[in-house]
Amino acid sequence: MSARKVPVTIVTGFLGAGKTTLVRHAIENAEGRRLALIVNEFGDVGVDGAILRSCGVENCPEENIVELTNGCLCCTVADDFVPTLEALLSRNPPPEHIIVETSGLALPKPLVKAFEWPDIRNRVTVDGVVTVVDGPAVKAGRFADDPVKVAAQRAADPSVDHENPLEEVYEDQLLCADLVVLNKTDLMSPEEADQITEEIRAGVPRAIKIVATREGRVPASVLLGLSAAAENDLAARPSHHDNEPDHDHDDFETFIVEVPALASPADLASRAKAIANAHDVLRIKGFAAIDGKPMRLLLQGVGERVDTRYERAWRADEPRLGKLVVIGQKGLDRASITRTLTGAA
């Protein structure tokens, strides 16, 4: 008789929607489940891994948290994801539940498809795809075309391709979901949250659960145990890329800026805000050193919203050099962004 399959929850959602915040809440409130995490993000700065490891929860020890930084999971399934999953399953004792946090640009469907692979399909099942939605970003129209701009572009050049890459990623993530978490309700009115909920419901062609919350506060009993077996249900999860054998992320780019010690957290935050105002940057995050401070500063920027907080002391063997990941649509002025962040003339 085959052993019970280990359930895997895939947490997806656009850049900065609150995936890591939700996963952290889940491991801190896992009600005794032995968990493992696979965390995928851009660049080897390791922000998400650091936030999750610092939970120090007994049921999710550091060795059960694996970071994959070598590209988007949906493109590196065979090379990185499946071997990592197999390694976690061979732990003694094996995890009771695995959570996979994708990068913000990942398309969930190719990842769910990986669970059809013969090597793993008898041992794991996709318990559910959880899509975290950045409510204020939806409210601000970040994923929708600006009709005036599109009309102007069409008038100037009728052959222009109007596919909106942000909208495509956002929709693909919603169309694959078993549970949608409408996050950041503190930055929306209840009426706005209701309206976005209705829009999401209208855009997804099957019944899914939608919960509105802040800081990813979804009870483990809701998040884990959806029993969706999503890998058997791929046809019900349409994608913009269904007719393409391969997809790429050519519409986006990401790079890392090394930042020398700065004068104050406010100095760094104002540089990051200046970049958000002047460039089409979707996400900036990473660590920085502040003159005379023994602690490492964490910077989180989502659009124009920038937060900083001290995270932990620099280790003795660590160079006190800041590293920030910058992500945006293709065409970023890297030189100008780097100058603003580093303070170089």
Ligand SMILES: Nc1nc2c(ncn2[C@@H]2O[C@H](COP(=O)(O)OP(=O)(O)OP(=O)(O)O)[C@@H](O)[C@H]2O)c(=O)[nH]1
């Ligand atoms: N105001 C507010 N901020 C939030 C909420 N949830 C998360 N954040 C903040 O939003 C920022 C991004 O949160 P993350 O959890 O790192 O988002 P993510 O989806 O994991 O980001 P990526 O992995 O880079 O795509 C952080 O500064 C969080 O503290 C919320 O409900 N309200």
